[in-house]
Amino acid sequence: MTTYRSIFGPVRSSRLGLSLGLDLLGAPICSMDCLYCEVGKTRTLTRERRRWVRGETVLAELSAYSRENRAPEVVTLGGLGEPCLNLDMGMIIEGAKKIHPGLPVAVLTNATLLTDATVRAELMGADIVLPSLDSLVEDEFAAVNRPAAGITAAACARGIMEFRELFAGRIFLEVLLCKGLNDSQANLEMLADYVGRISPDRVDVVTLSRPGAYAEATAADTETLARFAGRLGAKPRAADRQIEAGRASKAETASSSPLTDEAFREIVLSSLRRRPQTPGQISDALGVDEERVRALLHRLESEGAVTCDDTFYALARD
Ligand code: SF4
Known part of the structure; x- marks a missing residue:
């Protein structure tokens, strides 16, 4: 029986369907220390790209998993921190597509490394990239996302924009709102202008559904979520869930083991x-x-x- 350290799930994701996650960090290692993080407090706050977990190790686990289990609907790079911090990310994307031909590969990212041309080139191999951008108001961004030194909201926004210009796959942008921290009208105006310029394939406006890493982060109210979602053209969750439920039943029918x-x-x-x-x-x-x-x-x-x-x-x- 294989013990998996770099694989989690599969979990039912409202955006992606039945998603098998790959953890490229092995510990809470991130370029941000977001107040709302579900993984917990960031243990290593860094912008340094390293082989935090070796690509060969991740791909060997994925191969073993695929032999022992039914196929998911998508393989998603994410995990305990920021996947772009792993120097082997490009090779892992490529390897996942060889192991699961025909399955999309998605990458969850906080967008902090998209200013790096090498990272953008590696991400070109993915099918769906899901950047998060919670505020374009620098003070709010600093308060909610608590990035490593030198990272700004403007730089993240520029990185996503540059990536958007060349990427042939889909971009799903996520905005997570915390009550009183980044739910300001100023942020909404700036995000609306930005979303209009990059035209993501999908926008999600969400809030905390359970306690985050720090007590200061609390959920935005329903009216605020609806106001942001309406202005940013975010998809209603309920409709997505129905679509994904349909996809789920197909996958379950195909399951044989x-x-x-x-x-x-x-x-x-x-x-x-x-x-x-x-x-x-x-x-x-x-x-x-x-x-x-x-x-x-x-x-x-x-x-x-x-x-x-x-x-x-x-x-x-x-
Ligand atoms: S960017 Fe993601 S993993 Fe990193 S601290 Fe924020 S929520 Fe957690």
């Missing part, structure tokens, strides 16, 4: 390592009966491996 108990346990733990989830979300993502998910979660909870806050199950902290 039932999960062994051991593999199931490993995949659920790996998925919860990435983010807390409800039994329903896990069931949907894995195409496994919800009762079986609940039984496993209860067992893991009694062993002390996971915790539950009445709704979400999370990996127990050491």
Whole structure:
């Protein structure tokens, strides 16, 4: 039984469908330390590109995973930090496409390294790039995203723009709003102008759905989210979920190999390592009966491996 360290999920993503995640960092290593981060506080705040995890290691795990499990709908580079910080990112994108021919490769990025021409060239191999840009007001950007020294909102915006000019794939821009921090009218005006100039294939306006790394980050209210979404032409989540549910059922029909108990346990733990989830979300993502998910979660909870806050199950902290 393979133990996966660089693979998490698959999880049901509202933007991408059934997404198998690749972690290119191995620890919370990022060029930002966002107040709202679901991974937790950034342990290493850096702009330095390194082989934080070797590309060969990630691809060997992906090969093993693909032999033992059904195919996801998309392979997504993300994980515990900023994937563009890994010097092997280009090779990992290329390798993932060889292992899963025909499957799109997506990259979640905070856009801080898009000012680097080498990073932009590596990202050209992806099919979908999902940059986040939470505020174009520099003070707000600094307060919410807490970037490494020298990184500005204007530079991130310029990097996305330069990438947009050459990239043939799709760009899904995400704006995450925190109450009272980056939900200002000034930010909305600047983002609206920017979105009009880069025409992303999709815009998502979201807020926290669970506690972030720092208590200062709280969810924006529904009216604010609707105002930003309307102005930025963001897609309504409900419609996406329906489309993705249709895609999910196709993938589930195509699934042929039932999960062994051991593999199931490993995949659920790996998925919860990435983010807390409800039994329903896990069931949907894995195409496994919800009762079986609940039984496993209860067992893991009694062993002390996971915790539950009445709704979400999370990996127990050491
Ligand atoms: S950029 Fe992403 S991974 Fe990095 S701190 Fe922010 S939310 Fe977390």
